[in-house]
Amino acid sequence: MNRVRKLLESFNYAFEGILYAFKTQRNMKIHFGVAIIVLVMSLFFDLSRLEILLLFSTISMVIITEMINTSIETAIDLITDKYHVFAKIAKNVAAGAVLIAAINAVIVAYLIFFHRFNPLTYGVLRQVQQAPIHMTFIALLIVVFTVIFVKGLTGKGTALKGGMPSGHSAVAFSLFTAITFISENMLLATLSLMMALLVSQSRVESKIHTVFEVIVGALLGFLITIVIFQVFG
Ligand SMILES: Nc1ncnc2c1ncn2[C@@H]1O[C@H](COP(=O)(O)OP(=O)(O)OP(=O)(O)O)[C@@H](O)[C@H]1O
Numbered sequence: 001m002n003r004v005r006k007l008l009e010s011f012n013y014a015f016e017g018i019l020y021a022f023k024t025q026r027n028m029k030i031h032f033g034v035a036i037i038v039l040v041m042s043l044f045f046d047l048s049r050l051e052i053l054l055l056f057s058t059i060s061m062v063i064i065t066e067m068i069n070t071s072i073e074t075a076i077d078l079i080t081d082k083y084h085v086f087a088k089i090a091k092n093v094a095a096g097a098v099l100i101a102a103i104n105a106v107i108v109a110y111l112i113f114f115h116r117f118n119p120l121t122y123g124v125l126r127q128v129q130q131a132p133i134h135m136t137f138i139a140l141l142i143v144v145f146t147v148i149f150v151k152g153l154t155g156k157g158t159a160l161k162g163g164m165p166s167g168h169s170a171v172a173f174s175l176f177t178a179i180t181f182i183s184e185n186m187l188l189a190t191l192s193l194m195m196a197l198l199v200s201q202s203r204v205e206s207k208i209h210t211v212f213e214v215i216v217g218a219l220l221g222f223l224i225t226i227v228i229f230q231v232f233g
Helices: 002-024 026-043 049-079 085-117 125-130 132-154 167-183 186-205 211-232
Strands: none
Touching (some): 085 132, 132 167, 186 211
8 A cells, every 4th residue: 555655656746747847947838839739730630650659759759858958957956056067068968958859859740741731742752752842941951950060060159149150141042042943933033042142141230240151151051952952853
């Protein structure tokens, strides 16, 4: 009897932990909200057992990493409220784990749902792989990952602001290239190029990037997207 009570008690503590994370962490509410939307959506589609399994594992992974992140943050705050480089590393690494789980979730959701939303490509993976939107999505993802990676190598700026190269111009030029390939229309190409130039110019104007960083970003976005469209288009 005592053992059963102990077991129940430990379940209770575990639920308290889940509730605490949900109540106090804004991101946790977002994860749960998105998870619910995805699960409701899954009811409208004829998902295979494997796809459902993937959905559940992916959702669990995001929630689990967020909870471990909360746990580490709390433990660090218990130890110190002073600035310490180790505290920063521990918290950043834990936050990084959540980010990876969240990116994985976006990719899984894309692979499971996207072709079902597009009646033209319904059920035909080969067609989806060749769809411009698919290539644009993949190109953008690769551009963003590359920018973050290069920023990490050069050690300047943060993932989303400043540093080498400019992520904004990389994305803007990637989109310009995708629009040019998809539309095959000079006017649209010119207009989107003007927008990409404006984005890049504003990064220099607001002193977030140097001209060189913006040019490297633009080249990166442009070249990666060209390669993707040439190879898979
Ligand atoms: N004691 C500390 N020493 C050094 N850097 C810290 C310290 N505490 C926090 N930081 C830095 O601030 C960032 C945010 O920390 P914080 O504890 O506010 O986490 P958070 O992700 O904002 O959490 P929440 O979403 O719960 O508000 C950490 O990722 C870390 O880089």
